[in-house]
Amino acid sequence: MKKWLLILLLLLIIMPLIGGYYYLSQMSFNTDKLVHLKLPVTTTIYDKNGKKIANIFKKQHRYYATFDEIPPRLIEALLAIEDTTFFEHPGINIDAIMRAIIKDIKAGKLVEGASTLTQQLVKNTLLTREKKISRKIKEVIYSLKIEKELSKEQILEFYLNQVYLGHRYYGIKTAADGYFRKKLNELSLKEMAILVGLPKAPSFYAPTKNYDLSLGRANRVVSRMYELGWIDQTTYEKALQENPTVYDDTLTKNKAPFIVDEVMRRCSDIDDIKEGGYQIYTTIDLALQAAGRQALKFAYDAAMKRASTLKDYNATQWEQLNGALVSIDPRSGDILALVGGVDYKKSAFNRATQSRRQPGSSFKPFLYQVALDIGYSGATELVDIARTFDYVKNGRKMKWQPSNYGRNYKGILTLREALVHSNNLATINLVYDIGLKTMLRELERYHIANLPHDLSLSLGSISLSPLELAEYYSSFAAEGRAVTPVLIRRIDNLAGETIREQESNTTQVTTPEQAFLMTSILKDVIDRGTGRRAKVAGIELAGKTGTTNHSVDAWFTGYSPTVETVVWFGNDNNTPMSRKDTGGTTAAPAFQYYYKELIRVYPQIKRRFDKPEGLVETTYNGVKEYFTETSKAPKRKQAAPRVEDEELLF
DSSP: HHHHHHOOOOOOOHHHHHHHHHHHHHOOOOOOHHHTTOOBBBBEEEOTTTTTEEEEEEEOOOOOGGGSSSOOOHHHHHHHOOTTTTTTSSSSEEEEEEHHHHHHHHHHHHOOOOOOOOHHHHHHTTTTOOHHHHHHHHHHHHHHHHHSSSSSSHHHHHHHHOBBBBBTTSSSHHHHHHHHHHOOOGHHHHHHHHTTTTTTSSSHHHTTTTTHHHHHHOOOOOOOOEOOOOHHHHHHHHHHHHHOOOOOOOOSOOOOHHHHHHHHHHHOOOOTTTTBOOEEEOOOOHHHHHHHHHHHHHHHHHHHHHTTSTTTTHHHHTTTTEEEEEOOOTTTBBBEEOOSSSSTTOOOOTTTTSSOOGGGGGGHHHHHHHHHHOOOOOTTTTOOOOEEEEEEETTEEEEEEOOGGGGGOOOEEEEHHHHHTTTTHHHHHHHHHOOOHHHHHHHHHGTOOOOOGGGGGGTTTBBOOOHHHHHHHHHHHTTEEEEOOEEEEEEEEESSSSEEEEOOOOOEEOOHHHHHHHHHHHHHHHHHSTGGGOOTTTSSEEEOOOOGGGGGGGEEEEEESSEEEEEEETTTTTOOOTTOOOOOOIIIHHHHHHHHHHHOOOTTOOOOOOTTTOOOEEETTTTTEOOOOSSOOOOOOOOOOOOOOOGGEE
């Protein structure tokens, strides 16, 4: 006993003096790193309704909570189990240190730390976790210094945000959201007790791993609060009986990976985007994003089922089939849903924004809208006959002999019927009669890039992403005003300041009454034309199919009175699908599925198109037709405008 007392005396007197002198003389004890603590904070992406889409972080997943956000009861629970005299001591607890030294001497090694919350914070931010006397002396000196430079409230705030709480959760706010899907002010006492009990052994006590052990630790916290008189018996007994529901969520909680990837691409100029704690508010509607994903999968499964019945079915070839869906609010520009592929886990390539494909007949409405705006009407007669075009290319005489799908020719038919049934030859002859120069000049108002300066324009031989096509189509869906789609409305920094905000740009490309003429035709496409598989009972829809040569691409682009949607299907390697895969058979069912979900999720959504003033409605040749001051009812056969130099047509 005398031996141990002597050792204790020596330790108590000599070691602190020697250690203190050495470290005070050798070190500056710079506390700036802690005083100005900058923790990596998770960036969060939200949908338009404030629902979380995903967490974005680099190494540590952490939400930051200011002291004012932390419930007083949670702080009491923490102090009860970790540092009861926190508000009285100067950073170290002498009595606890003495008790720990005695236990350490008896054990012959460091077994008890006696660390205050201040010391724990110092150890986790300024020092290593090694168990050495030298490190302990540094810890004491740093703690005394920190208590003079930070308030008790600041120390608690830093501690509760820095501390690791298991399951790769850093900080109390993160753990509350992760384990219980709650905000701090929504936690029960037992849930608070579980959280503050974790720092002792985060992995061991993590409720997702060892639920019973976690409850036992929490009960000790609650009991300690009761012993201290900080809670009454009723609260104590209620907390002991509670068994909170614990969730084992992924850290990112990524509900829309294609959206997250696209957001990150658009925020690549923000250097600390994964650690700056930004709040990114998107235009996405998570309910519609889910509907879009399901719609694409539904149509994909149907296409694969059809393919399996083909005589020349090749499973390897059909592995290339994929699709994309974009849905926007054509008036605000909000991108409501953006699905870049059938299965993100198999392919993260975003075909909605990164793939450029030919729209085929989906492009025809732009040509027909030009015709309407220069005086044609839905009743204007067009010529739908086979025609051979002779032209010279690179000094060689060439021939072009386009045909209709199915090689059927109508001879003479109205503009409305030509678009409803997507007749290629009628469209080519329309562009030819209007004149390529005139057509290209009129199309400039849409700001469509890279338009071909030849008659292949008639068949949609340009390259567009589904998102770009949605942008251009918005002029039909929004009464003649084209809108620039927006994905990110606002970005706030950790301090709540808005650092980026985006508004939509709109351009008036035609009048509401002229745009309605196109809507009325595209309604017929769905009601009785090539887009019948897109029809949904109970809501008016307008749209257009598109199929390129050899069924390389299949499109359906359309809209309801308030929502516009583009669907694309094709093989990633640009090889043809089967001849059965067209815009009407493959893409239209996805469109239909999506709008069925739309009216299920939002049953009060507007379902009928408004008719602007200035329209004359009548029945023409047995079909409902509309006329305006520009697009008047034909009184005689219209003469074709003068055709330009044929060399310009190819």
